[in-house]
Amino acid sequence: MTEATPVRRGGRQLPTADELRIWRDFIETTSALGSRLESRLQTDSSLSTGDYAVLLALSEAQGQAMRSSELASHIGWERSRLSHHLGRMERRGLIRRQECATVPRGAEVLLTTAGAEAFGRATFPHLRAIRELFVDALTPDQIVAAGEIATALRAHLDVLRAE
Amino acid sequence: MTEATPVRRGGRQLPTADELRIWRDFIETTSALGSRLESRLQTDSSLSTGDYAVLLALSEAQGQAMRSSELASHIGWERSRLSHHLGRMERRGLIRRQECATVPRGAEVLLTTAGAEAFGRATFPHLRAIRELFVDALTPDQIVAAGEIATALRAHLDVLRAE
DNA sequence: GGCTACCGGTTGACGTGTCAATAATGCTAA
DNA sequence: TTAGCATTATTGACACGTCAACCGGTAGCC
Numbered sequence: 001m002t003e004a005t006p007v008r009r010g011g012r013q014l015p016t017a018d019e020l021r022i023w024r025d026f027i028e029t030t031s032a033l034g035s036r037l038e039s040r041l042q043t044d045s046s047l048s049t050g051d052y053a054v055l056l057a058l059s060e061a062q063g064q065a066m067r068s069s070e071l072a073s074h075i076g077w078e079r080s081r082l083s084h085h086l087g088r089m090e091r092r093g094l095i096r097r098q099e100c101a102t103v104p105r106g107a108e109v110l111l112t113t114a115g116a117e118a119f120g121r122a123t124f125p126h127l128r129a130i131r132e133l134f135v136d137a138l139t140p141d142q143i144v145a146a147g148e149i150a151t152a153l154r155a156h157l158d159v160l161r162a163e
Numbered sequence: 164m165t166e167a168t169p170v171r172r173g174g175r176q177l178p179t180a181d182e183l184r185i186w187r188d189f190i191e192t193t194s195a196l197g198s199r200l201e202s203r204l205q206t207d208s209s210l211s212t213g214d215y216a217v218l219l220a221l222s223e224a225q226g227q228a229m230r231s232s233e234l235a236s237h238i239g240w241e242r243s244r245l246s247h248h249l250g251r252m253e254r255r256g257l258i259r260r261q262e263c264a265t266v267p268r269g270a271e272v273l274l275t276t277a278g279a280e281a282f283g284r285a286t287f288p289h290l291r292a293i294r295e296l297f298v299d300a301l302t303p304d305q306i307v308a309a310g311e312i313a314t315a316l317r318a319h320l321d322v323l324r325a326e
Numbered sequence: 327g328g329c330t331a332c333c334g335g336t337t338g339a340c341g342t343g344t345c346a347a348t349a350a351t352g353c354t355a356a
Numbered sequence: 357t358t359a360g361c362a363t364t365a366t367t368g369a370c371a372c373g374t375c376a377a378c379c380g381g382t383a384g385c386c
Contacts (some may be wrong), residue, residue, distance in 0.1 A: 012294070013291060013294070014287075014290045014291060014294060015290060015294045015297075015298050017291055019293075019294075019297075019298050019306060020290070020293065021310075022307075022309060022310035022313070023293050023298070024305055025310060025314065025317070026193075026309050026310065026312075026313040027193070027196070027197055027297075028201075028239070028313075029313040029314075029316050029317045029320070030189075030190070030193035030194070030197075030316070031193070031194070031197060032317070032320060033190070033316055034190055034193075034194060034319065035343095036320060037190075039344095043210075048371080048372080050371095050372075050373095066177040067334090068334075068335065069334060069335075070334090072200075072353080076191075076302050077373095078373085078374075078375095079334070079335065080335085080336080080337085080373085080374070080375080080376095081372085081374075082335095083335060083336055083337080083374060084336090084337090084372075084373075085371095085372080085373090087336090087337095088371075088372085105333075105334050105335070105379095105380065105382085106334065107335065107336095108334085112235050121276050122166050127177045127178060127183070128176060128177060130178050130182075130183065130186050131175070131176070131177060131178045131182075132192075132323065133319070133320070133323070133351090134178075134182075134186050134189075134316070135178050135186070136319065137183050137315050137316050137318075137319030137320075138312065138315055138316070139315075139371055142308070142311065142312050142315060143182060143185055144185075145305070145308040145312065146185060146189050147184075147185035147188060147189065148305065149189075149301060149305050149308065149312070150185070150188040150189040150191075150192040150193070150222070151188065151192075152299050152301055152302075152305060153192050153193070153196055153297070153301070154188070154192045154195070155300075156197060156296070156299065156300030157192070157196065157199060157296070158299075160295070160296070193386085198373095202374095211341080211342080213341095213342075213343095230364095231364075231365065232363085232364060232365075240345090241344080241345095242364075242365065242366090242368080243343090243344075243345080243365085243367085244342085244343060244344075245365095246365060246366055246367080247341095247342080247343080247366090247367090248341095248342080248343095250366090250367095251341070251342085270364080270365065270366095271366065278348095328384100328385105328386090329384100329385085329386080330384085330385085330386100331382105331383085331384080331385100332381100332382085332383085332384100333380100333381085333382080334379100334380095334381090335378100335379085336377105336378080336379080336380105337376105337377085337378075337379095338375100338376095338377085338378100338385105339374105339375090339376095339377105340373100340374090340375090341372105341373085341374085342371100342372080342373080342374105343370100343371085343372080344371085344372105345368100345369090345370090345371105346366080346367100346368090346369090346372085347366105347368085347369105348365100348366080348367070348368100349364100349365085349366075349367095350363100350364085350365090350366105351362100351363085351364085352361100352362090352363080352364105353360100353361080353362080353363100353385100354359100354360085354361080355358100355359090355360085355361100355364105355371095356357100356358090356359080356360095356363100
């Protein structure tokens with residue numbers, strides 16, 4: 001299972017000043033990058049990244065429809081978050097909800113034509129923004145390194161969560 | 164493909180599938196990392212990272228007090244956001260606001276003793292969490308690379324914002 | 327049958343963030 | 357002098373996220 005060894009690098013408890021500076025740069029910059037992409041998507045397409053994730057999943061789904069909880073686990077959201085978000089999207093006519101015939105108490109989420117059109121209009125500018133804000137900012141080596149860092153961080157988060 | 168626009172790497176307009184996969188890993192993992200740290204700080208100290216940023220800045224300020232807009236630019240927030248946040252922190256007794264004698268229409272933000280104590284209690288667990296969730300997840304080389312990636316992304320964001 | 331336990335989904339309360347509008351005050355130029 | 361005008365801070369409306377409570381239904385189990 002997990003190693004019981006409490007040994008840390010150099011026996012330190014706390015990050016060094018350098019590590020702390022890098023941490024702050026890293027977390028602030030990545031969050032600024034996220035906000036920036038969010039606002040690009042908003043002005044380009046009047047969608048949030050949440051809207052985009054939902055529309056993307058539904059677009060790729062069989063019959064452009066999915067069960068609510070299936071959708072939630074597909075995009076990694078809590079059910080409550082999805083329910084709130086679907087309510088807002090439904091008000092804007094991007095999706096529809098209906099009772100699921102097969103599953104008791106199940107809700108089917110359907111992509112409306114307005115939703116499909118909004119997604120279609122959003123895709124190209126969104127991908128272009130990803131290129132401009134992320135891909136163009138880094139060298140090919142850095143992009144690879146970014147992928148490895150993400151993988152390592154994710155793996156570590158998963159280990160800690162499992163404990 | 165014809166290049167109608169300024170030349171991009173390989174003349175591409177859009178990210179490759181690999182780049183897109185790395186982008187998604189990167190942005191989702193870093194945001195999960197942020198949320199995780201947020202929730203650690205919350206359970207350890209009943210503070211949000213916003214609270215922590217404000218308390219840190221005030222702790223280090225002369226007289227543990229700062230003008231509101233000075234504070235805003237110091238931690239990189241919009242004034243509106245800060246004003247909302249200070250309202251919530253004031254309700255909880257972490258800070259106080261008073262008219263600033265020198266500057267017209269200026270508001271002085273003061274650290275209360277309760278705020279100073281809360282910050283004191285929060286610091287150690289927070290730094291420990293940064294080590295556990297970030298530093299311990301990466302090799303020393305990866306930490307350096309993360310710093311360089313953050314620097315490159317930040318510089319690129321600044322360039323685009325200036326345009 | 328009735329009790330309980332879980333499952334899928336919704337709801338409400340609340341903290342958080344952005345945007346646009348609104349004061350309140352000093353500076354400047356007609 | 358006064359009519360703008362910028363600066364400083366606050367406010368209101370709204371989107372978003374989390375947490376905990378709730379609700380309706382199915383499934384075991386006595």
